Amino acid sequence: WMLDGGPLLPRGGYILGSHLDPGDDVISHLNISAVRVQHGGVYTCLARNGLGSASHSAALNIYGPPTPRAPLNITAVSGGSIYLRCPVSGFPISSTTWQRDGENLPANYRHRVFANGTLLIRNVDGNTDKGQVHCTVRNQQNQAANGRIYVEVMKPPEIAPFTFPENLR
Secondary structure, eight states: OEETTEEOOTTSSEEEEEEEOTTSOEEEEEEESSOOGGGOEEEEEEEEETTEEEEEEEEEOOOEEEEEOOOEEEEEETTSOEEEOOSEEEEOOOEEEEEETTEEEOOSTTEEEOTTSOEEEOSOOTTTSOEEEEEEEEOTTOOEEEEEEEEEEEOOOOOOOOOOOTTOO
């Protein structure tokens, strides 16, 4: 289970469990007994095995002022796309702004901020997209909270073309 793209914290008030049903399906559940503002966000259940992975996400909105979460570390693949959600809880949120190195995002055609505040970075570049991204969320009472995400960019392997000499025996 993940919350806003990051791991669930060990002492976050969560109870996680899973069991095998009669049809041999694994049923996983997340229980929050005493809901607090910091429990709000997008929860993702991720299942993996040797054949692949599957995930499902759903938003849980908890009314309250913007509240910061721990900074996130996100790994992106060079040339791919990533979606960043500000690691801040609270609801309702009226605006989300993003910055990198003091410059407001979106800075170019590769960036897009959606109505829900999510930042999309297309064609991730290891030179310009690596590093800290800062976000600020505000509610209608102008209460604000700041979040940070550290983006690491990894390059997929490349193999240079090669040939064998024709006179090879």
